[in-house]
Amino acid sequence: MDYLNALVAFLNFVFVPGLAYGAQLAIGALGVTLIYGILRFSNFAHGDTMAFGTAMTIIGTNALLALGITFGPLPTALLALPFGIGATILLVLFIDWLVYKFYRDQKAKPVILVIVSMGVMFVMNGVVRFIIGVRDIQFADGERFLITARDFKEMTGLDEGLAIKTTQAITVVVALIAMALLFWFLNKTRTGKSMRAFSDNEDLALLSGINPDWVVKVTWMIVAALATTAGVLYGLDKSFKAFTYFQLLLPIFAAAIVGGLGNPLGAIAGGFVIAFSEVTITYAWKKVLVYLLPENLEPDGLVQLMSTDYKFAVSFAILIIVLLFKPTGLFKGQSV
Amino acid sequence: MSDPFLIGDAMTGGYGKGPDILHGCTIAAEKGEIAVIVGPNGAGKSTAMKAVFGMLNVNSGSVRLDGEDITRLTPQERVVKGMGFVPQTSNIFTSMTVEENLEMGAFIRRDDFRDTMTQIYDLFPILKEKRNQAAGELSGGQRQQVAVGRALMTKPKVLMLDEPTAGVSPIVMDELFDRIIEVARTGIPILMVEQNARQALEIADKAYVLVQGRNAHTGTGKELLADEEVRRSFLGG
Numbered sequence: 308m309d310y311l312n313a314l315v316a317f318l319n320f321v322f323v324p325g326l327a328y329g330a331q332l333a334i335g336a337l338g339v340t341l342i343y344g345i346l347r348f349s350n351f352a353h354g355d356t357m358a359f360g361t362a363m364t365i366i367g368t369n370a371l372l373a374l375g376i377t378f379g380p381l382p383t384a385l386l387a388l389p390f391g392i393g394a395t396i397l398l399v400l401f402i403d404w405l406v407y408k409f410y411r412d413q414k415a416k417p418v419i420l421v422i423v424s425m426g427v428m429f430v431m432n433g434v435v436r437f438i439i440g441v442r443d444i445q446f447a448d449g450e451r452f453l454i455t456a457r458d459f460k461e462m463t464g465l466d467e468g469l470a471i472k473t474t475q476a477i478t479v480v481v482a483l484i485a486m487a488l489l490f491w492f493l494n495k496t497r498t499g500k501s502m503r504a505f506s507d508n509e510d511l512a513l514l515s516g517i518n519p520d521w522v523v524k525v526t527w528m529i530v531a532a533l534a535t536t537a538g539v540l541y542g543l544d545k546s547f548k549a550f551t552y553f554q555l556l557l558p559i560f561a562a563a564i565v566g567g568l569g570n571p572l573g574a575i576a577g578g579f580v581i582a583f584s585e586v587t588i589t590y591a592w593k594k595v596l597v598y599l600l601p602e603n604l605e606p607d608g609l610v611q612l613m614s615t616d617y618k619f620a621v622s623f624a625i626l627i628i629v630l631l632f633k634p635t636g637l638f639k640g641q642s643v
Numbered sequence: 644m645s646d647p648f649l650i651g652d653a654m655t656g657g658y659g660k661g662p663d664i665l666h667g668c669t670i671a672a673e674k675g676e677i678a679v680i681v682g683p684n685g686a687g688k689s690t691a692m693k694a695v696f697g698m699l700n701v702n703s704g705s706v707r708l709d710g711e712d713i714t715r716l717t718p719q720e721r722v723v724k725g726m727g728f729v730p731q732t733s734n735i736f737t738s739m740t741v742e743e744n745l746e747m748g749a750f751i752r753r754d755d756f757r758d759t760m761t762q763i764y765d766l767f768p769i770l771k772e773k774r775n776q777a778a779g780e781l782s783g784g785q786r787q788q789v790a791v792g793r794a795l796m797t798k799p800k801v802l803m804l805d806e807p808t809a810g811v812s813p814i815v816m817d818e819l820f821d822r823i824i825e826v827a828r829t830g831i832p833i834l835m836v837e838q839n840a841r842q843a844l845e846i847a848d849k850a851y852v853l854v855q856g857r858n859a860h861t862g863t864g865k866e867l868l869a870d871e872e873v874r875r876s877f878l879g880g
Contacts, residue, residue: 497750500739504747507736514730515793516722516751639738 313598315467319456320594325586326579327475327544330482333578334537335555336562337489337571338530344506344569344641345526346407348420353534354556355431358549359398360535361542362439364391365446372448380450382474382543385481391539395531402427403527411523428553436549444547447474467598474543485536486575489529493571498525506569506641554619558585561622565629567640576637584625589615646710647671648832649726649801651695653704663702664690665856672801672832676848677823679864681840683877687856688836689731689805695834696728696803697721709800723751727799731806731836734790737779741770744778744789748796756796763792766825784815788822795826802826804835808842820846840877844868852877 335357342350350356367387371377378386406427410420452458453476456468493499498521505512505522513519538552545551562581566573591609600606613621629637650671657664664687672678680688693699695706697718705714708724716724736744745763749756764771767788773781778789787807794802807823808816816839824846827833837843844850847864852873860873867873 497746500743500746501750503739504736504743504750507738508733511730511733511736512747513719514722514728515747516719516797517747 309466309598312465312467313595315459315463315465315469316595316598319467319469321583321586321590323469323471323475325583327472327478327540328586329579329582330478331537331541331544331578332555332558332562332582333575334482334485334533334540335559336566336574336578337486338533338537339559339563340566340569340571340574340640341526341530341533343563345502345522346411346420348417348424349560349568350530351421351424351556352402352428352431353530353559354553355428355435355549356395356399356531356534357538357541357555358435358547358552359431360391360395360531361538361547361552362435362549363394364388364535364539365439365444365542365547367391368446378449380473381477382447382449384446384448384539384543385477388536388539392532392535395535396528399527399531400524403523432549432553435552439547439549441549444542446547447543449473472544474540478540478544481536481540485533489533489571492529498522502526557619558582558622561626564640565626565636567636567638569641570636570638573636573638573640580629580637581622581625585618585621588612588621589618646707647673649695649706649708649834651691651701651704651706654691654694654701654706655703656694656699656701657690658699663856664699665694665701667704668694668853668856668858669704670695670834670851671849672834673849674832675827675830677827677833677835677846678849678851679843679847680834680836680851680853681843681877682851682853682859685855686853688853690856691851691853692803692805692834692836696726722797722799725797725800727794727797727802729787729790729794729802729804729807731809735778735786735793738777740775741778741781741789741792742774744793745770745796748793751797759796759798763795766795766822767792782815783811784819787811787819791822791826795831799831801832801834804833806836806838808837808839816842841868844878 339350339353342348364384364387367390368384371383371387377383406423410423450473453471453473454469456470459469493503501517502522502525504515505517505519541555558581562577563574565580566577589611591611593606593610596606596610651669653667653669654665655663655667668691670680670691680691682688690699694701697716701714705712707713708726713721713724736747745760749759769785770788770792778786781789791807808819811819820842823833835843844864844867850862850864850867851858852860852867860867860870
């Protein structure tokens with residue numbers, strides 16, 4: 308038995324990828340949960356907002372590279388991120404003005420807004436593919452690894468290597484910064500508090516003189532920033548493909564709902580719950596178990612509970628299990 | 644006779660395009676006084692108060708604050724004009740702390756409101772103790788204090804309370820009434836809808852009994868308490 312190698316294999320294949328994926332889902336789910344809490348509908352166009360932001364960031368990255376500007380060992384996309392965020396903010400404010408405002412003024416029911424957001428989703432779906440195409444795009448440059456598996460093996464003398472990709476480290480760091488900024492904003496600033504008040508009790512917020520138009524605008528801006536950040540981090544870590552981002556909607560919604568819709572803390576927790584359950588259930592545990600079990604008990608198969616093709620099923624199984632026991636999510640969310 | 648500080652004068656109206664609920668109903672509050680609206684269930688008490696605050700269509704009649712006609716203003720605009728309103732239900736931000744509730748009450752103020760907050764904490768000491776606790780975790784009576792405190796943060800010229808004692812125990816009710824009297828002593832006129840008619844009439848300087856959206860009896864609280872007909876119909880003998 309070799310606990311150390313088992314631990315390293317676990318960290319390398321389950322924990323580190325799960326942590327990065329969880330952080331990406333968490334930032335995505337924060338956007339969904341903010342829209343749900345303040346505009347009071349489930350925004351199906353969120354995945355495509357992420358795709359649009361990422362597409363814009365890729366265009367910005369290419370422009371920077373063409374000018375010969377890089378970010379040294381870090382991906383150039385981080386330099387282009389503010390541009391991507393800016394473009395996405397303009398887009399979502401435009402869509403809000405063009406589409407959602409009309410339904411808001413009519414005091415349309417949330418379910419109508421959900422369907423409207425599906426329409427927006429399909430339009431954005433097309434727009435993004437039109438702009439950047441349907442193919443798989445790798446846009447991560449700079450140093451690929453923080454620690455490579457071989458360096459780790461040489462350093463520690465273990466059989467198993469622990470590789471940490473730069474993009475994984477960046478994901479976690481950027482996610483932490485984004486979350487810290489968001490919570491500081493929501494809990495400490497006047498506008499942030501007024502957003503929470505608006506989410507908590509709309510009528511009373513109006514009575515208190517909180518301007519709903521401003522709250523809605525700021526919400527869209529924050530959501531655009533979060534969506535673009537989540538999309539870029541995911542794209543750096545894996546790759547960008549419009550269709551993948553559309554599919555990301557599923558685990559992101561699962562994360563937001565598991566955590567409790569409308570609750571930012573819940574969105575973060577939900578992101579990690581979904582990510583770790585997906586990774587642990589679709590991972591072939593043989594490698595770890597080989598170190599842990601005595602030789603005669605060594606598994607023959609891969610010990611993979613489910614093929615990775617079923618990873619979305621995992622999200623939804625977790626979603627159903629959590630909602631059966633806690634109908635408003637792990638953290639107190641608004642009831643759906 | 645000069646106009647009272649706040650008056651809803653001969654108001655007729657109802658919700659949206661529905662039938663009229665109020666029929667020429669008049670309600671007023673003078674400076675430093677407590678005016679209460681009492682009456683049987685469905686008499687239009689809360690509706691009358693909402694009409695004064697602009698939450699329903701007043702088809703005829705007018706609402707005047709300090710001599711200014713505010714009939715056409717939205718509730719939000721009336722808050723800016725100096726009206727404080729405590730709704731009957733959902734009158735606090737449950738997920739926010741007591742202090743944040745008060746801050747949100749002062750949202751329209753751009754000046755330093757710490758003095759007002761200190762005054763409110765003096766008035767409701769329990770709120771100071773629980774200021775970092777989520778308002779939704781407080782007891783019914785404490786929630787009502789948060790709600791009144793929130794409305795007072797704008798330094799309103801008049802405070803309107805819609806059944807402040809609904810759903811609290813008799814002991815808490817007495818305490819809330821004491822606090823309301825204290826607020827009135829600071830010079831803020833109070834207009835209040837009350838379910839507990841007898842206790843409300845005892846503290847009222849002016850009282851309105853509404854029946855089916857019309858003024859049935861008007862007088863000082865003591866007069867109405869002594870009035871044989873009012874006693875028989877609303878106070879149970």
